[in-house]
Amino acid sequence: MAIIERPSSEVAVAGGATVGVKPSEALGVFKRPAASTSWRDWIVTVDHKKLGIMYGVAAFFFFIVGGLEAVLIRLQLIAPDGKVLNADQYNQMFTMHATTMVFLFVMPMAAAFANYFVPLQIGARDVAFPRINAFGFWCFLFGGIFLNTSWFLGGAADGGWFMYAPNSSTLFSPSHGIDFWSMGLQITGIASLTGAINLIVTILNMRAPGMKMMRMPIFTWMVLVVQFLLLFAIPVITVALFLLTFQRSFDATFFDVASGADPLLWQHLFWIFGHPEVYILILPSFGIVSEILPVFSKKPLFGYPIVAMSGAAIGFVGWGVWAHHMFASGLGPVSVTVFSLATMAIAVPTGVKIVNWVMTMWGGKLSFTVPMLFSIALVVQFTIGGLSGVTHAVAPSDTQQTDTYYIVAHFHYVLFGGAIFGLFAGFYYWWPKMFRKQLSESLGRWNFWLMVIGMNMTFGPMHMLGLQGQPRRMAVWTEARAGEGFFNLGFWNRISSIGSLVLSLGVLLFIINIVYTHKSKKVAIAPLDPWDGRTLEWMTDSPPKEHNFDSIPTINNLDEFFHRKYAQDATTHEITQVATAEEVLAEMNAHPDEHIHMPSRSYWPILLALALPVIGYGLIYNRVILAVGVAMIVLTMFGWAMEPSTAADDDFDPPAPGDGGGHTKELAPLG
Amino acid sequence: MADTAISHGHDSGHGAHVTSTGLSNNKMAMWMFLGSECLLFGGLISTYMLYKGRVNSGPQPDQIFDIPFTSVSSFVLLMSSLTMVLAVSAAQRKDDRNTNLWLTITALLGAMFVGGQVYEFTAFYREGLGFTTSLFGSSFYTLTGFHGVHVSVGIIMLMALVGMISRNRIPGNKAEAVEMVGLYWHFVDVVWIVIFTLVYLIPA
Amino acid sequence: MSTATEHNTSTEHADGHADEHHGASDKQYIVIALILAALTAIEVSTYYIDFGPLFMPTLFVLMTVKFIVVASYFMHLKFDNKLFSYLFYTGLILAVLVYAGALSTFKFFLQKG
DSSP states (O other), rough: EEEEEEEOOOOOSSSSSOOOOOOSSSSSOOOOOOOSSHHHHHHHHHHHHHHHHHHHHHHEEEEEEHHHHHHHHHHHTTTOOOOOOOOOHHHHHHHHHHEEEEEEEIHHHHHHHHHHHHHTTTTOOOSSHHHHHHHHHHHHHHHHHHHHHHHGTTTTOSSSTTOTTTOOOOOOOOOSSHHHHHHHHHHHHHHHHHHHHHHHHHHHHOOTTTGGGGOOOOOHHHHHHHHHHHHHHHHHHHHHHHHHHHHHHOOTTTGGGGTTOOOOOHHHHHHHHHHHHHHHHHHHHHHHHHHHHHHTSSSSOOHHHHHHHHHOOOHGGGGOOOOGGGGGOOOOOOHHHHHHHHHHHHHHHHHHHHHHHHHTTTSSSSOOHHHHHHHHHHHHHHHHHHHHHHHHHHHHHHHTTBBBBBHHHHHHHHHIIIIIIIHHHHHHHHHHHHSSSSSOOHHHHHHHHHHHHHHHHHHHHHHHHHTTTBBBBBOOOOGGGSSSSSTTTHHHHHHHHHHHHHHHHHHHHHHHHHHHHOOOOOOBBEEEEETOOOOOGGOOOOOTTTSSOOOOOOOOOHHHHHHHEEEEETTTEEEEEEEHHEEEEEEEHTTTOOOOOOOOOHHHHHHHHHHHHHHHHHHHHHHHHHHHHHHHHHHHHHHHHHHHOOOOOGGGOOOOOOOSSGGGGGGEOHH | OOOOOOOOTTTOOOOOOOSSSSEEEEEEEHHHHHHHHHHHHHHHHHHHHHHOOOSSOOOHHHHOOEEEEEEEHHHHHHHHHHHHHHHHHHHHTOOHHHHHHHHHHHHHHHHHHHHHHHHHHHHHHHHTTTTTTTTHHHHHHHHHHHHHHHHHHHHHHHHHHHHHHHOOOSSSOHHHHHHHHHHHHHHHHHHHHHHHHIIISSSS | OOOOOOOSSSSSTOOOOOOOOOOOHHHHHHHHHHHHHHHHHHHHHHHHSSOOGHHHHHHHHHHHHHHHHHIIIIIITTTTTTHHHHHHHHHHHHHHHHHHHHHHHHTTTTTTT
8 A cells, every 4th residue: 555656657667656654543453554665565465466476486486396306206216126215205205296286386377377467468457356366375375385384294195196085094194194285275275266256357357448358368368267167176176175174084984985985976076176177277378378379470379269269168178077087996888988088079179279379380480489489399298298198088098097107197298298388488478577587598498408308208208107007106116027128117217217307407497597687787678578479468567567557558459469569551461560569658658547546455365364274283283273263264354354455545645745746746546 | 437438349238337347346256156156065965965875873864854843944044035135125225224134134044044053963963963973974964064154154244244334334335245245145045945955855 | 255345446436336226126025035935835845745756856846946036036146147147057057067977977866766
């Protein structure tokens, strides 16, 4: 809740111009936070861009954690009779590696991009519910930290990321690891659910004038589909996790065969959530790539409506294929046939997308920048992963592949080769927008090639290991049973492990690139429109001001920014540049909106989110802590409800006298 | 900018109000939340349906249910939907007194329902159906317990609303705040309509 | 979730909503409630009177009717923008389809018929 100067026509970075404000004394125990700089602002901020960056930083931290877990797994398997980890630690390691990568890296990293860029791409000043947005971030962060504290409190979860019964029962997993796992995922689930509602309302309701649904950038479209998937998938895992918690903590027997229960119930609930989850992981990256390929091909996206609708189709059909994860569980021939056919059907809209990407590049003026390289790599690597996925759709072949390394190879090709390459493409593409500096292209190329080579070295051999029969989650292999010749398990395990180190080196280069870009004096400030972008997020300053746009643009075209920069000659069809990005921006800023009310900072989101891990610890250890957590929730909810999202006008200082006068210096409350 | 604001694009049909669709953010969010809750209760109901016949020990469902009693408490919850809608209607007329009156009655009816549920649970427990007695017991208490928690949260929301209206502390649109709580309340009632039929009236 | 009311951030008039008084009148609400009460009475009567083969269909039809009446009138779906109906019924129908699918793999619907 600062007062900043109403936007002036200068292209300058906002945020510094903060005037001290008297905190509101109107409401609540806590005064409204007045600080708008320093670390405290990051705690109370409701700005979607800051939250996006916070999502990104936290998710990247968990990426490193999950990556180290993966490296330990591969080090264990680099030689026969691995001694790096014992079997118990190995179980914890692969469980937490998967959990971390899925729930604490790919999902929140997609949320980071969605938070930062969706409001910009649709021409909004913020999301629909800024405080709930902040609440979602803190839930994710605290949930992730809570989940990982189990390492220090008797051991992490060890039942595999889909936590099948009976391994999830207290008999087979007596530590608190799985309790932490289920409570931690509940908390991050709240983050996803609130985030989903928030982003859907934002996309449906806060578009700039003229921004029809079919003029929205594809990234926004894919985010919309993903949020609908989350909206309906999260409650299913919530039910499953509650049943698991009740079984482990209160002696219910929901998945205990001895008491007459059906352990397949867990598998159904998990995969009804879990298969949409797969698309939740991949679709944001599809969206990012669909933004990048046209920019660096200098062509509009081929078949925009088809790409948007095939995304929606994937989201829809994604609900009817969950049981293909369970072909080996004895579902019966009818179920297997139905789900097998549905699974083959879902390959169609995915294939459509790949064709559209290739056609976008076809005949374009390609420039192979690092974001473009990552995008092309996604198209290639994801296609490989997608094809091995179709082999799972064939039920008899899937029965052979179930629980082998072939499965591991498949989902790493789609998740690393697909989702993560897409995210890296996004890092390189949007970095100058978010941080004013462009990541080094030459370091980026090293980063890219090491990651591509490392990825294929790590996961390519797993196809062979799997078809040779090496089961997944196997803690050791022995020389005696490794076989001989070209398909020797030992050889390919070594290649795979070395590959994982190459991959790690690639990721390390990315971190070095960040440090180099921001520390080195040689790296200049990036131009306003470094890639010749097409969409609205490039039509504002880098980084954008707190209110994003000085004046909200009216949208007349798909790829509005491109159409403001270029015009097509009616007779020759030649496309010529009519304005530079700077000129477009200057024109927009010439008539800034008056009275921009931005949502005010608040303590309540972080306080409410803080209560959730307290409840988690309470459920696991002590009912008194539990009661404290519940009390915290009730109190913070009341505080939240009583606080208006935008501070009243009397919370702000009056405009300083003699402040230049006239409308350009009028003060508007912001943030 | 009055209500005759720029209408952009003839196909969109919605004159540019405050939002692109002209619909309230809060209401849209609430409807999505309720759509999401359908999958939560769907999961719990399915678990119950799968397990209701699995009784290794303890009473069977039809031995223990007290249909006349549950019918009365179902009726109470149904009527609380009526009082809730009257509260919304009063709020839209800006009639604070009647809004608060109907909200209070709704909360009381809700409390009667929860009280009935507590009584029912203790009666079942005395008749030998504990949480861990059988899969039927676990899934029954989980399902109806989740519903009871939803009702209780609704009661807290109603009471908070009454307090905030009488002190004039509602930020923003008062009628909409009442309507939001109303939507949640009706949803809880609608879920009970399903539970009453599937759990109580159809025997295992 | 909570009763928190967030303002729209883009424009200034937060209470710009005209007081469109949609929905039915109080009297109509009472009539609807009476109808719902009557339907509940029929439901409960299945416990006392033998409906024979009509037992299950009756209950399912009554349940659906009650559900839709509350959603359409008390929750205003009938009077409100269709988008709200789409959002809600998407969740509902998805839930029915997905869970019915899961239950059918347990041969749940065969064990009775």
